[in-house]
Amino acid sequence: MEEYELPVLLVNEVGGICGVLEAHVDFLKTHFNLITMKEFLENKNILSKKVQAIYVWWHKPVIDHELLQSLPNLKVIANSGVGMDHLDLKLISGCGIKMANCPHAVSSSTADTGMALLLASARRLVEGCQIAVSLDTECFAPDWLGEEVTGATLGIIGMGNVGYKIALRAKAFEMKILYHNRKQRKEEEEQAIGAIYCKKIEDLLQQSDFVMLAVTLTPQTHKLIGKRELELMKPTAILINISRGLVVDQEALLEALRTGIIKAAALDVTYPEPLPRDHPLLKLKNIIITPHLGIKTHKTTRMITEEAVANLLAALNGLPMPSEVLPD
């Protein structure tokens, strides 16, 4: 039987949409014996006792009861993003397995994506691009105007690492910043980003020109933004979602965008992903939808894998993990 000098790390596949990036394989292999789900399933008898760690990349492999039962020596699972809503944390921790995410690696690029969507929707860049590349040169100068970002009010819902970095960016755009969060940030942190705490989400919704969703998806934030919340927003307001699709009631959003309850939306996340090609949201003009690009830069994906490896090695060596996630 083959002996493994390094701990055995299970990944879904290498390359492809749900596979670890090929560019990271050499780095992973300096610390682990890498095996894919395909190899695991083909040699389950031998490999099931060997696997000590799993690296979940882009929500795969699916970690269910059956997989956990087949891996008696599994000690730790590292996730490639900050959101853990695709994992059953209670099930995993109930099996005595440690879990980690990578909040440090993802925050800057996700905040950049949020600002990119804010600017693109405010200045109608996607519509503008369509005009610029269309063959109809007659309508090159559009008869519409965008919204000014400088001096506008941004309401950030969720003031974790990502929300904080969005505020830092928005401050440079001279925006007035409001935020709503379970906990108020320390006074010095608020001062550093020039943000004002709204204990009531309603206050933030009523006052903001842009509302940015940067919360984690939990039972408490599931469909946090529904009909009532959209109706509280200004008719000129723009909603930007970089958290999870399920934080917004999509039916209510569709109605609000169709009837002018709010002006526009920019979504990096939807449910499902991707939306079915005949989904009515895709037919609207006042929406920008991107395919969950939040973290997708060369630098961030590399940092994610580094943070994941640091977590995995710490857990395997019985050391504190840099970003352990507890079931609650």
Ligand SMILES: O=CC(=O)O
């Ligand atoms: O979606 C991205 C993340 O969870 O970090």
